[in-house]
Amino acid sequence: MNTSIGIGVLGAGTVGGTLITRLVEDRAAIAAKTGLDLRVLRVGVRDLGKERSFSLEYGSVTGDLQSIVDDPDIDLVVELMGGRELAGDLVLAALEAGKPVVTANKELVASRGPELIAAAERSGVPLLFEAAVGGGIPIIRPLSETLAGEPIDRVLGIVNGTTNFILTRMADDGADYADALAEAQELGYAEPDPTADVSGADAAAKAAILASLAFGTWVGIDDVYHEGIETLSPIDMAFAADFGYVVKLVGIAERTGGGVSTRVHPVMIPTAHPLASIRGATNAIFIEGPSVGELLFAGPGAGGDPTATAVLGDVIDAARETLAGAQVSSRIRFSPGELVPFGDVPTKWYLRLEVDDQPGVLAQVASAFGDAGVSIKSVWQEGEGSEALLLIVTHRAPEAAQRAAVDHLRKVKPLRNVASIIRVESEEP
Ligand SMILES: NC(=O)c1ccc[n+]([C@@H]2O[C@H](COP(=O)([O-])OP(=O)(O)OC[C@H]3O[C@@H](n4cnc5c(N)ncnc54)[C@H](OP(=O)(O)O)[C@@H]3O)[C@@H](O)[C@H]2O)c1
Structure with a gap:
């Protein structure tokens, strides 16, 4: 049985260079463990004059990335160049040509995901991107498979x-x-x-x-x-x-x-x-x-070695699917759903305010929040000469109401500065 898979890698920088080194140097060990003969046949880069950390036994490095996608000896394409446009067009072309694709490109997946997943689905080949989030941490597979139900x-x-x-x-x-x-x-x-x-x-x-x-x-x-x-x-x-x-x-x-x-x-x-x-x-x-x-x-979550490990896992998975010869249906499906605008989301705020240290300032600040429908959970005050520091934590209220409260606050005369705002994540309301 033929277990050989010809691989084309688009990009040979931090992640691509490490992946290629691993594929070349660990070829026999990977074959012993998986039964797959993974062969890097073509590598695409921008600068052909740059020194590389890997040497290819029988493959070649080129600046013509489209020729890698089009090469009939390439069974599987790995995209590690980054960016949305060129990388996306090459990934799309590979999928449309019926070649599985592995990518670590979060920007590409987060911007053109549905288009690429649909192309993979049409061609019946996998599109895998485990390394796009969390580098070496397995998270895409657990979310899309183990936790699918x-x-x-x-x-x-x-x-x-x-x-x-x-x-x-x-x-x-x-x-x-x-x-x-x-x-x-x-x-x-x-x-x-x-x-x-x-x-x-x-x-x-x-x-x-x-x-x-x-x-x-x-x-x-x-x-x-x-x-x-x-x-x-x-x-x-x-x-x-x-x-x-x-x-x-x-x-x-x-x-x-x-x-x-x-x-x-x-x-x-x-x-x-x-x-x-x-x-x-x-x-x-x-x-x-x-x-x-x-x-x-x-x-x-990053770095050549951990990220290349996640990419390599996807390459092995995609190679197995390819050799099995079956049409692969996408492991990811999207159905319509409402995206809630951030202004409607309940949040809880911590604010550090610099105010004039004068009587009644706390009441004015409290009423600025109250006017926007935000209630204060706790206040901590420290005076320093003519200036006082107020630390305020609010109760949960819609993000838009919290922002409106700060707009009201800026009109309070003794307020010198809203020095910082940080949202608070806690179990309490
Ligand atoms: N670095 C990480 O830790 C990490 C972690 C997770 C995910 N990722 C993702 O992995 C991908 C690669 O990241 P990286 O850090 O390895 O990037 P990188 O070091 O900048 O390498 C990019 C590679 O792509 C090539 N390239 C870029 N644009 C090209 C073009 N227009 N034509 C031909 N070749 C081009 C570059 O060629 P030259 O070598 O000739 O310049 C280089 O080999 C990105 O999508 C990134 O978000 C990276």
């Missing part, structure tokens, strides 16, 4: 290692944001341009994929509200710790108000919550379901 209530994810590293340094050592970011860059946890990570955009793409798989309703990258960590201060980390919380950048996907809400923003989570102990660049995904209870998946 569980009516999941909520998914919370720390899905960006760069921001979790920065927030851990700020919480543990009182580092300010700029210093923690510089350290993350020095250690290779943050890109020279960290915008996609620190703004929450990278996490938003991953949250969109998690939400789509958890609820079976398509949530695209543009449906996810996101806020980053750039304005967080170590002062708030310290206050959070005093109140029994840790600040994390969390992707939240939940059923609420008859629909699905998906968002990414910093949240204060209780120190007893399993996500509170996720430190440094580690990622974790926490799933709540009525029958399964609570599940935590944690591990390395």
Whole structure:
């Protein structure tokens, strides 16, 4: 029986280079374990002059990526170049040509998922993307297969290692944001341009994929509200710790108000919550379901080796399907569902306010919240000369009402500054 699969890899950077090295060097070990002879025949890159960490026994490196997809010797295409347009068009062409595709590209899946899944379904071939969320953490397969029958209530994810590293340094050592970011860059946890990570955009793409798989309703990258960590201060980390919380950048996907809400923003989570102990660049995904209870998946969310392990698992899975020769029907289906606007979602806020220290200020602040229909859960006040610090935690109210309360607050005369706002995740109302 022929067990040989010709593989074309589009992109040979951090993940692609590692994957190719593993496929070449571990070829015999993989064959012994799986019975599959996985052969890298073609590799596509942008810069043919760049030195590579791998050497191909019999394959070739090219700048013509379409020729890889079109090559009749290529049975399976692995997309590890990133981006939506060119990568998406090549993936689509491969699927339409009846070739299985494996990708780690969260941006592509979160923006063109339904189009690509439909093409895979038409051709009866797998489209697998385990590495697109959580790097080396198995999460796509558990969500789309193991938990396919569980009516999941909520998914919370720390899905960006760069921001979790920065927030851990700020919480543990009182580092300010700029210093923690510089350290993350020095250690290779943050890109020279960290915008996609620190703004929450990278996490938003991953949250969109998690939400789509958890609820079976398509949530695209543009449906996810996101806020980053750039304005967080170590002062708030310290206050959070005093109140029994840790600040994390969390992707939240939940059923609420008859629909699905998906968002990414910093949240204060209780120190007893399993996500509170996720430190440094580690990622974790926490799933709540009525029958399964609570599940935590944690591990390395990025990096060449862990991510290539997840990609390799998909390659082996897709190769097995290919050799079995059967038409594969998609493991993922979406049905129409309502996406709840963020303004309607009940949230709970912590605010740090700088005010003039004068009689009646607390009453004015309370009435600003009351006018917007938001009630205050607790207030902590500290005076310093003519200025006072007010720390306020509200009860849960629609996000739009919380924002309206802050608009009212800005009109309160003794208010000097709304120094920070962080949403609070807790069991209490
Ligand atoms: N890095 C991680 O830890 C990680 C984790 C999870 C998922 N991912 C995802 O995996 C994918 C790859 O990430 P990466 O970190 O490996 O990226 P990378 O290091 O930047 O590598 C990208 C590769 O694609 C090639 N490429 C890019 N645009 C191209 C074009 N227009 N034409 C031809 N070749 C092109 C590059 O060629 P040259 O080498 O010639 O420049 C390079 O080999 C992305 O979708 C990313 O989101 C990465």
